[in-house]
Amino acid sequence: xxxxxxxxxxxxxxxxxxxxxxxxxxxxxxxxxxxxxxxxxxxxxxxxxxxxxxxxxxxxxxxxxxxxxxxxxxxxxxxxxxxxxxxxxxxxxxxxxxxxxxxxxxxxxxxxxxxxxxxxxxxxxxxxxxxxxxxxxxxxxxxxxxxxxxxxxxxxxxxxxxxxxxxxxxxxxxxxxxxxxxxxxxxxxxxxxxxxxxxxxxxxxxxxxxxxxxxxxxxxxxxxxxxxxxxxxxxxxxxxxxxxxxxxxxxxxxxxxxxxxxxxxxxxxxxxxxxxxxxxxxxxx
Numbered sequence: 001x002x003x004x005x006x007x008x009x010x011x012x013x014x015x016x017x018x019x020x021x022x023x024x025x026x027x028x029x030x031x032x033x034x035x036x037x038x039x040x041x042x043x044x045x046x047x048x049x050x051x052x053x054x055x056x057x058x059x060x061x062x063x064x065x066x067x068x069x070x071x072x073x074x075x076x077x078x079x080x081x082x083x084x085x086x087x088x089x090x091x092x093x094x095x096x097x098x099x100x101x102x103x104x105x106x107x108x109x110x111x112x113x114x115x116x117x118x119x120x121x122x123x124x125x126x127x128x129x130x131x132x133x134x135x136x137x138x139x140x141x142x143x144x145x146x147x148x149x150x151x152x153x154x155x156x157x158x159x160x161x162x163x164x165x166x167x168x169x170x171x172x173x174x175x176x177x178x179x180x181x182x183x184x185x186x187x188x189x190x191x192x193x194x195x196x197x198x199x200x201x202x203x204x205x206x207x208x209x210x211x212x213x214x215x216x217x218x219x220x221x222x223x224x225x226x227x228x229x230x231x232x233x234x235x236x237x238x239x240x241x242x243x244x245x246x247x248x249x250x251x252x253x254x255x256x257x258x259x260x261x262x263x264x265x266x267x268x269x270x271x272x273x274x275x276x277x278x279x280x281x282x283x284x285x
Contacts, residue, residue: 034058034096041099044173046148047104062091106145111178113146115207124201149174178207221281228277232270
């Protein structure tokens, strides 16, 4: 009997070691690499943070979230562990989409400001100012993030970076079609000669027409977007409401095997439905 016990302990040890090794690689992949990525993306948004601090936040945040989730369901151990596990996994997965959302919002805001910024630059060029002087006016008159980006272009030019390279760096940071069009126009016209003011007016007209089309599409798909959000969160709200009204009838859902199966099916169907609705209402221009 003792031999079987030792064999069981050895196999359990190997299993724990294997699971720990896999978990360590997964945690390292979602923390060390993500920490460098998060630090770089935040630096692009002029939010400097060292990678080591980003690593600490990405490492400790999910476990703190899991502990808080477990403490909420303290009376039901299984549900608490399940919710804590899901919260921890979500905590590891959320930072990258959240940073991408912030970067996308900043990019969208810069595209909106680019219309006024290019109009201001075109008028300044017509008054006889140079390109660098018009950039300085944009820095002084326009809000962030356009002011920050133009100020960085000027700062790079002052320390010896060529104007063309400074604008190329701007296009690399802000990877949008509007910025690419603006930077390409500046570089080409500085090499070949031409009327920058008229070119900026043409770019402004193009951006405005694109924004009108995007707003029209957003208005058309708004109903579908809100329907998708309501259908996604309605089951959870209904489940919480029914559990608050009559918890005795809802307990089998959280304490029995058929209830766990139904919960798993519910999560899968809700996820599939949300993805399908998102695909339907997402229209790329």
